Amino acid sequence: MKVGILLFEDFETLDVFGPVEILGRLKEHYQIDFFSAPGGVIKNYHGVAINTKKLELISEGVNIFIIPGGPGTRKEVNNKYLIEIIKQISASSKYVLTVCTGSALLAKTGLLNNRIATSNKRAFDWVITNGEKVKWIRKARWTIDDKYYTSSGVSAGMDMTLGFLAQLHGIEFARKVAFHIEYNWQEDKSEDNFSQQ
């Protein structure tokens, strides 16, 4: 399956590269490409710079669309062009996965209306203002609603991506991937050590 990862200025590093580590090693199943609205090099506040294709080229179709979070989402929720193209691509993709505040961008399209979703617990109160008809779940490591997967903050994206593999390939397959990257996978999506405080 083709995996398209959305980048924008000040994306969160691990939101992107956690899922990339997990899906990228399964080359027989997943092929990853990076996209952004303007195309070209996209940087973040950790000093990471990644070359991207123009998002409109994705119209040829991706099967899995991944939307990370990061400080940049605060600006991008007001980028009407970006939200519109996220809406189009998400609607036509087989699966949509958001990490951290990436769910704010997806919520802004309206596609999460009447669906369950979660997000970063430190940014939760802001995130939910971007989708008042979304059934936000504060205490969840990640959520699944039909084709939409949303995760809590940063590291939770890895747990969700493994949960996604479990849905598509079975739990033993996902456990094997976690084992190979020596990751202590939190398998229970409803357990959330970060929702209090």
Added chain:
Amino acid sequence: MKVGILLFEDFETLDVFGPVEILGRLKEHYQIDFFSAPGGVIKNYHGVAINTKKLELISEGVNIFIIPGGPGTRKEVNNKYLIEIIKQISASSKYVLTVCTGSALLAKTGLLNNRIATSNKRAFDWVITNGEKVKWIRKARWTIDDKYYTSSGVSAGMDMTLGFLAQLHGIEFARKVAFHIEYNWQEDKSEDNFSQQ
């Protein structure tokens, strides 16, 4: 402190971007740069491409030198130029951190001789052939020996980096960083769920 991260063809994605997520967000303490022997764009098998500075420019000094692992280490252990420059930079750096099979590259320099170290559990038997005088510890999430920190496979680099923060800034500081990235940090470096099998 200046952080220099070594890249080479087919580095492991998360070995690099786990530590980058953790140190990169502490901009008041750490400034990250990517280096490689040839300089320029370095790619890996997950389709990640990062622009790097030439490794010899690092001679101006870094405080923390990070060596990731990945399939590329199998080739690079035989790259005499790279091993020699890793040796020089490691000797002059205040701290050296290796992730996964990155410890094979550091072991090859001889700097780990008579020191404790660990590595990826799936590649362990190969790794230890690169440093017969190293006191290899099979069951460890990460190890500390003076200025040398070495971690187990892939995800363990994040636990080690948080352990490094705990040494320098105290355990509560490290816990706070883990909390902010919603990471279930395994704080005990001697606990290792991946050393059997």
